[in-house]
Amino acid sequence: MTPLPPPTPELAQLEALYDAHNRQAIGLAYRILGDLGDAEEVVQEVFLSAWRSGHTYDPARGSTHTWILSMVRNRSIDVLRARQRRPTQQMPEGIDPVDSSDVPTLAVSNVDAETARVAMNSLPPEQKQALELAYFGGLSHSEIAAQLAAPIGTVKGRIRLGLDHLRAAMGVHQDLLSAS
Amino acid sequence: MSATPVDGHSDEFEQLAGLAALDVLEGDELGRFQRHAAQCERCQVMVRLDREALAAVLLVAPPMDPSPDFKARLMQRAAVELAVADTTRRGSVAAPPTPATQPPGPAPIPFRPRSPNVIPLWRRSPWVSALAAILVVGLVSFGAYSYENQPVATYELSGSAPGKAMVIVRRSGMAELVMEGVPDPEPGFLYEAWIIPQGGQPVAAGTTNRGNAEVPLPGNIRGTTVAITKERTRVDAPTSAPLMATVVQS
Numbered sequence: 001m002t003p004l005p006p007p008t009p010e011l012a013q014l015e016a017l018y019d020a021h022n023r024q025a026i027g028l029a030y031r032i033l034g035d036l037g038d039a040e041e042v043v044q045e046v047f048l049s050a051w052r053s054g055h056t057y058d059p060a061r062g063s064t065h066t067w068i069l070s071m072v073r074n075r076s077i078d079v080l081r082a083r084q085r086r087p088t089q090q091m092p093e094g095i096d097p098v099d100s101s102d103v104p105t106l107a108v109s110n111v112d113a114e115t116a117r118v119a120m121n122s123l124p125p126e127q128k129q130a131l132e133l134a135y136f137g138g139l140s141h142s143e144i145a146a147q148l149a150a151p152i153g154t155v156k157g158r159i160r161l162g163l164d165h166l167r168a169a170m171g172v173h174q175d176l177l178s179a180s
Numbered sequence: 181m182s183a184t185p186v187d188g189h190s191d192e193f194e195q196l197a198g199l200a201a202l203d204v205l206e207g208d209e210l211g212r213f214q215r216h217a218a219q220c221e222r223c224q225v226m227v228r229l230d231r232e233a234l235a236a237v238l239l240v241a242p243p244m245d246p247s248p249d250f251k252a253r254l255m256q257r258a259a260v261e262l263a264v265a266d267t268t269r270r271g272s273v274a275a276p277p278t279p280a281t282q283p284p285g286p287a288p289i290p291f292r293p294r295s296p297n298v299i300p301l302w303r304r305s306p307w308v309s310a311l312a313a314i315l316v317v318g319l320v321s322f323g324a325y326s327y328e329n330q331p332v333a334t335y336e337l338s339g340s341a342p343g344k345a346m347v348i349v350r351r352s353g354m355a356e357l358v359m360e361g362v363p364d365p366e367p368g369f370l371y372e373a374w375i376i377p378q379g380g381q382p383v384a385a386g387t388t389n390r391g392n393a394e395v396p397l398p399g400n401i402r403g404t405t406v407a408i409t410k411e412r413t414r415v416d417a418p419t420s421a422p423l424m425a426t427v428v429q430s
Contacts, residue, residue: 014258023243039246117240141204167229167233
């Protein structure tokens with residue numbers, strides 16, 4: 001492989017972005033897709049997309065790491081769904097979707113990897129399984145129900161309880177939902 | 181402070197909020213939740229907070245090393261994009277190009293169909309009396325040609341287009357771009373090849389309206405980037421991002 005010339009300032013930005021996030025991005029894409037070639041294809045597109053639209057990135061709205069990983073997750077799910085020929089569902093109006101292309105819309109998350117790992121591992125197995133199938137597998141609740149041979153209502157309940165548990169374990173603004 | 185639920189809010193909508201945060205809500209439930217959430221502050225907040233928790237779950241996947249050449253491929257694509265963008269930007273503000281303002285370099289060479297490179301010996305002379313001499317000369321020439329024509333390096337182009345394209349550099353220093361299995365461009369479009377010197381502007385190297393083609397690349401291409409774009413007509417500066425590109429070793 002040809003040694004590349006010293007990067008221009010623009011390329012240096014991409015290189016810095018890559019060096020900081022590539023291993024986690026590849027790990028996530030591989031976790032979802034199970035194929036290194038597909039994972040690299042997704043991650044390459046994400047880095048180029050992030051680099052091209054870097055000027056629109058607002059650090060106050062989300063960490064770069066989370067932003068990159070969200071794009072990796074969304075594009076990986078798109079690839080999974082394309083394999084299964086299932087179209088992506090549109091998001092409800094009035095609720096900000098997680099943008100898979102260029103503009104980050106995630107709230108700032110102060111949760112680190114270890115806290116997230118502990119929180120996930122603290123979930124009851126059936127809740128963890130339902131969440132993983134939805135989040136990393138891109139499956140709908142009806143598909144999860146079919147896969148687990150469980151009633152749809154049960155799957156919905158497990159997902160809801162799992163998310164409540166996660167939020168509590170991560171301390172994600174529980175006060176906003178504490179009184180209903 | 182807590183988010184207020186709207187009248188008619190129920191546990192079921194909170195379940196749907198979780199599915200919405202996961203982007204897996206579908207069918208009638210999607211519309212029902214959509215209408216409810218538009219009025220329900222609690223559901224809106226719940227989706228937002230669920231997403232925030234899920235964003236942290238992204239960190240759970242164990243980090244992993246990519247292929248050894250992955251970074252180089254990424255940087256290569258970015259370098260080509262920069263070069264093309266720079267040229268396109270300059271082209272959009274500059275006066276129409278004249279011969280004096282065009283980038284230096286050889287004139288574009290049109291793509292040609294793939295065909296044998298050897299000139300048949302019978303064309304060299306119709307004279308039977310010279311046949312033996314011509315055969316000797318021809319064989320020697322062919323031998324020398326074959327040696328000089330040996331590929332010494334190939335560089336596969338990477339990019340978003342399906343099919344395969346590679347630059348073949350021969351011992352003589354001549355090079356060609358070979359496209360195989362690339363879909364023919366849509367009617368009204370063609371593929372255009374570019375040679376991009378390091379730090380310089382793309383130089384048009386030829387066009388084709390087919391996905392299987394071969395083009396001789398003019399001049400010394402060592403240390404340049406070779407790229408392919410899709411254009412409406414042959415242009416002197418690319419108007420779109422490259423479909424495929426590779427860096428040729430210096």
